[in-house]
Amino acid sequence: MLTNPRSDRVKSVRALSRRSVRSRTGQFLAEGPQAVREAVRFAPEQVRDIYVTAEAAERHADLLAAARDAKLWVHEVTPEVLAAMCDAGHPQGLMAVCRWARLALDDALGALPPDAVVCVLAHVRDPGNAGTVIRGADAAGADLVVVSDASVDVLGPKVVRSTVGSLWHLPVVTEVPIQTILEALRGRGVRLFAADGAGHTLLPYADLDGPHAWVMGNEAWGLDAQVRDACDDVVRVPIHGHAESLNLAMAATLCLYASAEARLRRPRGP
Structure with missing residues (x-):
């Protein structure tokens, strides 16, 4: 002992x-x-x-x-x-x-299924939020989480605790510049959805058919204009009550579950 x-x-x-x-x-x-x-x-x-x-x-x-x-x-x-x-x-x-079994972005993208759902964290700094998003991605059946190099370290104790074990359930790629992430996803035919309160498309009306990625921004200032412009659409979660906004982890989980629901609605093969 x-x-x-x-x-x-x-x-x-x-x-x-x-x-x-x-x-x-x-x-x-x-x-x-x-x-x-x-x-x-x-x-x-x-x-x-x-x-x-x-x-x-x-x-x-x-x-x-x-x-x-x-x-x-x-x-x-x-x-x-x-x-x-x-x-x-x-x-x-x-x-x-x-x-830590470091995973290269190209290897992770090469293993994605045809109807892949990916979650991208761009400049996310709060450990609890980052860990909870990974946990939500796991629960919603996402295929990959990619964390930009300007984000919190996902191996930090607070992040690992917040994942509640989900860190070992799905591939997580870290420390990649955000523009490299977006270009690599687009090169694989993955459509990009910026999740942002300034979006014109409401989440229930987003076209989530086929492989796609949710790009989630910083807790305080959201996504840079350059990142939003690089995406195929900017989507916002509708606020039906008087709340000013949702925090990052809540918004990410809602978006990822919308993707999971879209998968369930697709016709199954023979």
Whole structure:
């Protein structure tokens, strides 16, 4: 059992809370039982080490059994050690150090299905919003999330916690300039929809047939005019009540679910 919260191992794990260390090592933190469970289930090859308190080990015996079956390293630690390792203020007794399997944009686009739905985050800076959009994209059945290089680091602890495990459920490409993203999607025949409050097309009337991508902008100022102009249409979510606007994560989820509904309405093959 690891008992010293000041040990070198503890310090090296906690250092992954910093973006510079994550970038240099290619590793990041997955905190909480749900994130660890999904990492073990969907991407065990990306899990380097699991740290668990005695109480959590008893509560999540099935998860740890699956981890050991996958030949993963499981280390029992004291609550003090886990608290020293974690970024979260109130750790839930379980965390993992994971490796990031970087995915190239061209490879991700080459694997898209004919009716692909893609979510693009352009200059999104809020960790909670970014993680919740990834979670919403997962829930709506999107095929890919692409995050621009001017956005928040999706491997940051707050983003990973906000995805609640969805980070391991669908491909996520990061650190690509937004214009490169848009050009690559257009080159693959994917239509581009800018989601923006200034849009003339209301979401219920958007033509979501065929492969398409939703381009979501910064929480404060939305999308740059250059990005909007590069898209095939600018779409807004209608506001029926007195609310001034929807936040990014809410708007993105509504747009992605509209795409999911459009898929369901398409005729199925024989």
